[in-house]
Amino acid sequence: MIHKKAKHYIPENLEMKWENLEPLLIELRDRQINSVEELEHWLRDRSEFEAAIEEDFAWRYIRMTCDTVSEELLQNFQYFATEIEPKIAPYSNELNEKLVGSEYFDKLDNDKYFVYLRSIKKSLELFREENIPIQTEIQVEQQKYQSITGGMSVHIGDKEFTLEQAAAILKSPDREKRQEAWEKITGRRLENKQELDKLFDLLRVLRHKVALNAGFENFRDYMFQALGRFDYSPQDCYSFHEAIELEVVPVLKEQAEKRKAALGLEALKPWDTDVDITGHAPLKPFQNGEELIEKSIQCFSNISRYLGERLEIMKENKLFDVESRKGKAPGGYNYPLAETGAPFIFMNSANTFRDLTTMVHEGGHAVHTFLTADLELNDFKHCPSEVAELASMSMELISMDNWDVFFTDPEELKRAKRDQLIDVIKTLPWVAVVDQFQHWIYTNPDHTDEQRSEAWVQIYERFGASFVDWSGNKEAEINLWQKQLHIFEVPFYYIEYGMAQLGAIAVWKNYKENPEKGLQQYMDALKLGYTKTIKEIYETAGIKFDFSADYVKQLVAFVKSELEKL
Template sequence: MIYKKSRKYIPENLDIKWENLEHLFKELTARPINSVEELEHWLQDRSELEAAIEEDFAWRYIRMTCDTANEELLQKFQYFATEIEPKIAPYSNELNKKLVGSDYADQLDKEKYFIYLRGVKKALELFREENIPIFTEIQVEQQKYQSITGSMSVHIDDKEFTLEQAAVSMKDTDRGKRQEAWEKITARRLQDKDQLNSLFNHLRALRHKVALNAGFENFRDYMFQALGRFDYTPQDCYAFHEAIQKEIVPILHEQAEKRKTALGLDKLEPWDLDVDISGKAALKPFKDGNDLVEKSIQCFSNINRYLGERLEIMKDNQLFDVESRKGKAPGGYNYPLAETGAPFIFMNSANTFRDLTTMVHEGGHAVHTFLTADLELNDFKHCPSEVAELASMSMELISMDNWNVYFDNEEELKRAKRDQLFDVLKTLPWVAVVDQYQHWIYTNPDHTDEERTEAWLQIFENFGANFADWSTHQEAEANLWQKQLHIFEVPFYYIEYGMAQLGAIAVWKNYKENPEKGLRQYLDALKLGYTKTIKDIYETAGIRFDFSAGYVKELAGFVKAEMDKL
C-alpha cells in the first residue's frame, strides 16, 4: 500500500471544509517572517496545506466522473466549487502578496525559485476579486458538459452501448455495420447540439467577462497569461498551424488516397476512416480492463523495471477505473494525488487498439506524477501542459518496442505500429483545427451560432476535414467541435498536444538511436517538474522546443520513413 506523506503543519485528520481551513489560511497570512529560513519554512507549510486541499478536490472530481448520475457525488464536487474554492482565492492572493513583498524574497535561491516566483507574480497581476464568483459559476457550468455527454447511449442490435463502446463498430469490416453505428452515434450527439450550444454560449460570455475584468481585450490574450505561456505567443501558434497545414496535411491526403484505393471506394465517408485497410478485423490487444492493466504493467516493466513498478503500485492501490459504462464521464485522464504522490488513471476502454494507446499515454503521465512526487513544493509539480503532454506522448512511442506483450502475432504488431504512427501524424491537424478555432471564438466574442459554425467549417476544411466527404452529412460536420471536451472544460489547453507530439517524435528518435541514453534523458527531464523553463526541460530531454516549418518537416519525414519500414 501507499500512504500520504506525514503532515508537519496541518492536522493529519483534517476534514476539508471551509470552517476547518480558514484559521490555517489566517495563520499563514498573519505569521511573522524574520529570516529567509523562516520564509522557506512558511512556503513549505503553505505547500502542505495546498496539497491536502488539491488531493481532496481530486477525489471529488474522480468520483463524480466515475458516476455522473450520482447526485450526492455531484453535490460534493459542487460544494468544493462553490463553498471552498472561492473562499481560498482571496487568501491565496494575500499569501502571494506576502511572499513577493517579503524582505527575504530576494534572498531565496534564484535558480530554485525562479519559475515559481515568476508564476506567483503573474497570478498577482491577473487576480481580480470580482472574478471569484465568475470562476465559481464557470466551474459549475463546465461540469454540465460531462453530465450531458456522459448520459449519451445508443442501441445497436437491441443492445445499449455508450458512445465509446458503439464506436468500436467503426472498425468493423462490414461497411453497413460501420455506417449504422456512425449514424446512430451522430444522431445521438445531434440530439443535444442545441443544449451544448447554449451551454457553450454561456461559458463564452462568462470567460469574456473574466478577461475584461482583468484588463484584457479578449479571453485568448487573458488565457495566454493565465496558462503561463512565457515561452511563446499567439503568433507562434499561427505559425504552428501554418506548418502543419503545409507539411502534414499533404502526407495525410496521400494516405487517404491509398485508403480509398485499398477499400475500393470512390469517396471516403466518415465511417470509412477507422477500418483497417487490410480488410482484416479490428485489432484486439487485450480481453478486458484487468487484462489491459496487467499487460501494460508488463510492457512498462520490459522498458524499465521502475516504470512497471509504478503501474503495479497503482493496481495494488485501486488507482485505475478503465472500462466504459453508462453514466461515466467521457474521455480519459491521469489525475495526480498531491499528498499521496501517486495518480489515478480514468479512461473508457471498449477493448480497442485505441484503448491501448490511451493507457500507455496516461501511463506516461502517471510515471511523471511519481517522478515529481518528492519535489519540495507542491507548485514545483504543476508542470505546464507542454511538458506534461511530452511525458505521455513520448511514452506512446517509446513503449512500441514492447507491444509484443499485447500482440503475439507479428503481422498484428506491425499493423498496430503503423496505426500508431498514422495517429501521430493525424493528431497534428486536429490539434491545429481545435486551437485555431478557439483563437477565432475568443477574439470574436460577440459572434452568433451561425458565424461560429461558418468559422468551424472553414478552419476544418483548410486542414483536410479528416479527408472524408461530408456533402451529405453537413449538420454532423458543423457540430463536430462539440465532441472536444477541452473546448468546454479547459479552454486553450490543446495546442500543447501538438507541441508535445513534435517533442515526443524527437524523444522517440533519440530512443531509437540509443535506448539507454534516450530513456535516461526523457526521465531526467520529467524529474525536473516545473523548476526550469519549458525550453530547458526539452533540452534536458535531448530535444528542441521548436515548432517551425523546418522542424515539423524533419520530424514528419522521420515518422514517414518509420511507417514505410512497416
C-alpha cells in the same frame, strides 16, 4: 500500499470544511517571518496546505466523473467549487502578496525558485476579486458537459452501447455496420446539440467577462497569461498551424488516397476513416479492463523495471477505473494525488486498440506524477501542459517495441505500430483545428451559433476534412467540435498536444538510436517537474522546444521513414 505523506503543519485527518481551513490560512497570512530560512519554512507549510486541498478536490472530481448520475457526488464536487475554492482565492492572493512583499523575497535562491516566483508574480497581476464568483460559476457550469455527454448511449441491434463502445464498430470490415454505428453515434450527439450550444454560449460570455475584468481585450489574450505561456505568443501558434498545413496535411492527403484505393471506393465517407485497409478484423489487444492493466504493467516492465512497478503500485492501491459504462463521464485522464504522490487513471475502454494507446498515454502521465512526487514544493509539480503532454506522448512511442505483450502475431504488431504512427501524423492537423477554432471563438466574443458553425467548417476543411466526403452529413460535420471536451472544460489546453507531439517524436528518435540514454534523458527531464523553463526541460530530454516549419518537416519525415519500414 501507499499512504499520504506525513503532515508537519496541518492537522492529520483534517476535515475539508471552511471553518477548519480558514484558521490555517489566517496563520499563514499573519505569521511573522524574520529570515530567509523562515520564509522557506513558510513556503513549505503553504505547500503542504495546498497539497491537501488539491487531493481533496481530486477525489471529488474523480468520484463525480466515475458516476455522473449520482446527485450526492455532484453535490460534493459543487460544495468544494462553491464553498471552499472561492473563499480560498482571496487568501491565496494575500499570501502571494506577503511572499513578494517580504524583505527576504530577493534573498531566495533564484536558480531554485525562478520559475515558481515568475508564476506567483503573474498570478498577482491577473487576480481580480470580482472574478472569483464568475470563476466559481464557470467551474460549476462547465461540469454540466460531463453530465450531458456521460449519459449518452445508442442501441445497435438488440444491444445498448456507450458511444465509446459503439465507436469500436467503426473498425468493422462490414461497411454497412460501420455506417449504421456512425449514424447512431452522430444522431445521438445531435440530440443534445442545442443544449450544448446553449451551455457553451454561457461559458463564452462568462469567460469574456473574466478577461475584461482583468484588463484584457479578449479571453484568448487573458488565457495566454493565465496559462503562463512565457515562451510563445498567439502569432507563434498561427505560424505553427501554417507549418502543419504545409508539411503535414499533404502527408494525410496521400494517406487518404491510399485508403480510398485500397477500399475500392469512389469517395471516403466519415465511417471509412478507421477501418483497417487490408480488410482484417479490428485489432483486439486485450479482452477486458483487468487484462489491459496487467498487460500494460508487463509492457512498462519490459522497458524498465521502475516503470512497471509504478503501474503495479497503482493496481494494488485501486487507482484505475478503465472500463466504459453508462453514466460514466467521457474521455480519459491521469489525475495526480498531491499528498499521496501517486495518480489515478480514468478512461473508457471498449477493448480496442485505441484504448491501448490511451492507457500508455495516461501511463506516461502517471510515471511523471511519481517522478515529481518528492519535489520540495507542491507548485514545483505543476508542470505546464507542454511538458506534461511530452511525458504522455513520448510514452506512446517509446512503448511500441514492447507491444508484443498485446500482439503475439508479428503481423498484428506491425499493423498496430503502423496505425499508431498514422495517428501521430493525424494528431497535428486536429490540434491545429481545435486551437485555431478557439482563437476565433474568443477573439470574436459576440459571434452567433451560425457564425461559429461557419468558422468551424472553414477551419476544419483547411486542415484535411476535404479528404472525406461529408455530403449528406453536413450537420454532423458542423457539430464535430462539440465532442472535444477541452473546448468546454479546459479552454486553450490543446496546442500543447501539437508541441508535445513534436517533442515526443524527437524523444522516440533518440530512444531508437540509443534506448538506455534516450530513456534516461526522458526521465531526467520529467524529474525536473516545473523547476526549470520549458526550453530547459526539453533540452534535458535531449530535444528542442521548436515548432518551426523546418522542425515539423524534419520530424514528420522521420515518422514517414519509420512507417515505410512497416
